[in-house]
Amino acid sequence: MSDNHARNSAPRVISVANQKGGVGKTTTAINLGTALAAIKQRVVIIDLDPQGNASTGLGVPPADRQVTAFDILVGDEPLQSALTKTVVPGLQIVPSDVLLSGAELELANDNRRSYRLKRAIEAYVADANREGIDYILIDCPPSLNVLTVNALTASDAILVPLQCEFFALEGLTQLLKTVERVRGHLNAKLDIQGLVLTMYDSRNNLSAEVAADVREHFGEKVYKTVIPRNVRVSEAPSMGKPVLLYDLSCAGSKAYVALAKEVVRQERKRKSEQESEIA
Template sequence: MRFSVSNEAARSGAPRIIAVANQKGGVGKTTTAINLGTALAAIKQKVVIIDLDPQGNASTGLGVPPAERSVTAFDLLVGEESMQAAITPTVVPGLSIIPSDVLLSGAELELANDNRRSYKLKRAIEAYVADAARDRIDYVLIDCPPSLNVLTVNALTAADSILVPLQCEFFALEGLTQLLKTVERVRGHLNGTLDIQGVVLTMYDGRNNLSAEVEADVREHFGDKVYKTVIPRNVRVSEAPSVGKPVLLYDLNCAGSKAYVSLAKEVVRQERKRKALKEGEAA
């Protein structure tokens, strides 16, 4: 796979850490994490996905079977293993994953008496990044579970920003409003710099009016925080996880693959613009 983006993205410094989150299930969080990560890797970005959902769907969707998940996100959170030990290669060059399994569902109980439990993931990532001998990473994508628990709180505490996949359905804005309240609470108590990376509309069906109405409402409320790219409802995207591949490897030419490549380019341009503004302010 070879795609181009105008100008090479900046690669210096710490990785951009993005939590892919929505408290509502079935909106395309894992699908977005897998395929955005793959598309970023295809445009020469080095990416690590952290599978922070006990269902382990991101791990399965990237071809990492349970038998090969010897070190998982659970080991990372409880402090038994380092991020370096947990990173597992995937079928996509340049894309690795910290896998998950059902043990992760016990993290809340395991960390119940730790008054720093919300910072476990943040500390693990910081330790990895601080070691200059480590391989460079451009992006860390955290696939969050569809609930507000210690796992999601860890993700939002560790993240620079949150990317919200939003299904084009009737209650979309209501669910997004609830999520933004959660972001405000985390920003107020745990991570004062947490930002909204953007909202990406998923499962868009151009054949009905509802998708268009939802898109119009979301863009009216959130303006340029909504990505121009929309992810269409596409059967090839749904089929790809069954063979342990992202859709870009399963069917590069389908509408879903093209949409995720477009989204990746938007994310890279957004990051380049953010860094340029930051450098301008420092000058």
């Protein structure tokens, strides 16, 4: 696929989501976004978690969050007004702060509340994709609320970080039921982009067992790349940096670059198949 062709098409909108907390969701959003930018993709991350960890982890201090995801969802601000540069060239973020936790109450009387983010993204893409954005990644909160529903309604697909631990599949079952409900009522095109195994410990038999179980159940939907348990990945957010800027040579950085390449190959294959169907 030519670069010009990629630049002229709409960005792929992907929710990074899991209703279970502590699975590496924000870490994956930050570092996958960074790795995609490192391989010349242009990326926007929408921080849709009131904790604002994705914003902090990409070096955006609270004082610089002048327009946030709350203003997009509740105040009808255009998405481009919230775009904020990060420490990563080619990667922008719509930041978040604690105000976002009030979105559910603020939107309680809006019958179309589930579509607010979708409308904002569509308006942005129609008006401003002259910038050639390739991917919009949405970092979702670890719960099913109006924020997660907005993200899934606005997305082409969902990418699920899955920790290699005993209850991993149980949490995944709940998430897949949510995806089915969203498909049925709000977004019929929502697809499973893929499952990425995180916090994998090669010294732990349980990690290998969980990985084998997930691959048996979901086959090619599971990325070949596995994100290892890595102390440098854990340290990086406290420095306001993704791990690729904190320590490019560590195992975690290499894994996220490999994952980004897998995602891009997957997207090129999907577009090629679409074009073949149209032809």
